[in-house]
Amino acid sequence: MEKKRKEEKRRKDEDLFKVVDSTIDPRTYLVLEKIASKLKIDTYLGAISSGKEAKIYPAKTIDGKFYAVKIYYVSTASHKRAVEKYTLGDKRFEKIKVSNTRQLIFTWAKKEFKNLKRMYEAGVWVPEPILVMENVLVMQFIGDNGVRAPLLKELPDDEIDQDLYDQVVSQIQLMVNKAKLVHGDLSEYNVMVYDHIYIIDVSQSLPVDHENARELLLRDITRVNEFFSSKGVKVLDIEEILKKLEIP
Ligand SMILES: Nc1ncnc2c1ncn2[C@@H]1O[C@H](COP(=O)(O)OP(=O)(O)O)[C@@H](O)[C@H]1O
Ligand SMILES: [Mg+2]
Structure with a gap:
């Protein structure tokens, strides 16, 4: 038995x-x-x-x-x-x-x-x-059907445009101002693109009032700007993005 x-x-x-x-x-x-x-x-x-x-x-x-x-x-x-x-x-x-x-x-x-x-x-x-x-x-x-969407990193160059950049910036804004979190490892490797972008991999994300939050946020924005810049997309000044973010 x-x-x-x-x-x-x-x-x-x-x-x-x-x-x-x-x-x-x-x-x-x-x-x-x-x-x-x-x-x-x-x-x-x-x-x-x-x-x-x-x-x-x-x-x-x-x-x-x-x-x-x-x-x-x-x-x-x-x-x-x-x-x-x-x-x-x-x-x-x-x-x-x-x-x-x-x-x-x-x-x-x-x-x-x-x-x-x-x-x-x-x-x-x-x-x-x-x-x-x-x-x-x-x-x-x-x-x-079990086939994952591509990462931002995997998209062909001609699909990387202003609209995708604006989506990433607006999601950063939502994360910080509404969820009160800083991603902390944002890059073209942690954004998927399906019908719109999806932010993934948030295990290291931190509350905006954490002592490392500002430094990580700055790094996130810098990486995103560098990626889109390298693909010929016109990016916002980091200062301009920061102005819209509520970091204590
Ligand atoms: N919700 C999801 N749906 C489909 N694929 C996913 C999903 N989350 C992650 N992946 C795939 O798995 C990979 C690793 O996930 P991630 O959370 O970034 O873990 P890691 O810590 O290994 O980077 C991603 O690059 C993506 O290709
Ligand atoms: Mg990842």
Whole structure:
């Protein structure tokens, strides 16, 4: 009986995960199974991106809908340092006890989820946050049928125009003035382009009253201006953009 149940479970796993991924640890597998039953996911497809801190997988529901699933790697030294750096001095996270690396990473995922939610509710164009569980974050999939939309970086030169630049500037304005957050890692790599732009990757975003907020905001705007300038788009003076932003 026991053997039979194990066999059934194994078969279920094989169905649920289209691609067996050795970077997913057993505990994360359990979390993915829980999420699957909650959101009616019938398949996790192969990773569409492997970054320094996380991988992104498309997940397909029984209704043929797609989600983007961001899985943070657990327990790497560099990761631990990064989380400590970014959550230090952020009032919202002072109460969370960070006893081990795993916990730090859960905090990190939760932080991205909260930032995403705060931006989404302020009307910023970000993927809709769906849920976060331990080191796994689920959000709206940007693209069609599990094929992701291009990054700003990947667009052909002739599609990079004034309108896209204006969209990015207006989203920065919404993030700062309405969501009261500074992105902190904004660049052509963290903007997707579908019917309009989507700002992604907000794990390191900080409240506008954080001591590093102004410096990060300046870096974000500088990078955006440099990218659009290099494509021949006429950009605003940084001072002019800053004038419209409410930074304490
Ligand atoms: N909601 C989403 N829908 C579709 N693709 C996404 C989504 N979020 C991220 N991606 C893809 O995954 C990549 C990595 O995501 P990102 O959040 O930037 O993580 P990283 O920390 O690895 O940079 C992005 O460059 C994009 O190609
Ligand atoms: Mg990124």
